[in-house]
Amino acid sequence: MPSTLPPETDPEHHAHAPPRRRRASRGPAHVGSLNLTSMIDVIFQLLIYFVVTASFMVNEGVLAAKLPQGSAAASTDDELPPEVITLKLTSGDDPAEIAIERGAFVYASFAELEADLDRQRYDPDIGQIDGLYPADSPVVIQADGKARWQHLVAAFNAAVGAQYTNVRFSEN
């Protein structure tokens, strides 16, 4: 006759099951613990590395420029075209050397150029009425192919600093 007892309490069934392990002690269960100190050390090292090497382009700013062929807006015929200020940059043998010209005027530095451009600006709002060029006069920067990008941006910066609003690079 088959046994009606559940398998755990069935002596026959028990005889075929593998022997159960018994806890060595009857006290509270031992909580396993892991020593995390070395892992935390490594994680902090990683964190410090990534924090130090992170760069967020925080110190970079922009100057808005019109592109050479960008000012294709048709000028109306009923008004005179505005006087163009042409800045000519000529590179020398020394990479740091650059000749800055505006027509017949030659400048020793971009700071000098900026001061002169500011002086030449016609601005009745601040009482500067002897200037020749309104602030929206086109300023065109012309440079030879061996001029360094640093100098082009510096000339651009000088015109922007002198509060001209329409600054662009020459087409040729």
Add this chain to the structure above:
Amino acid sequence: MGSSVTARGPVTPSMNITPLIDVVFLLIIFFMLVNNIVSDESVEMVLPDLEPPHTRELGEVNRVVVNVAPKPFTAQGRADFPLEHAGQARFVKVGTGAGSEFAVEDTQGITAALAAMREANPDLQVLLRADAALFYDQVRPVMGAVTAAGIQTVNLVAYLPEQ
């Protein structure tokens, strides 16, 4: 007398550091991701250093960065003499991701990439990051390529004034 001795023996102090580890892991993941994104967008170079800079921050706009990377520098002391360089560009990188690098001569590829981006995003702003030492004849074709994509203004990237 030792006060930490109880009837069951000395007490070992312990701290639950699980939340600390959670936070530190999150920080690590954050910095790893941000580092990757930023370094992918801005190629290493020396930007034009202006005296005094009139640059401004662009703010939150839809932007694409066009990098004109210089050839590696052979001369020492780049920080002291940033213009001591052959002036040649190595590659042009438009935006990020795979296929964003172009040869300097490949103006058609640059134009096509920018035109596609502009198609998806009409008020796209282009940032032109070029090394200070590059010759103008290396940067000019890139500006021409940007113009050919129908973009009329470009933002020249230089250092900001120091606070």
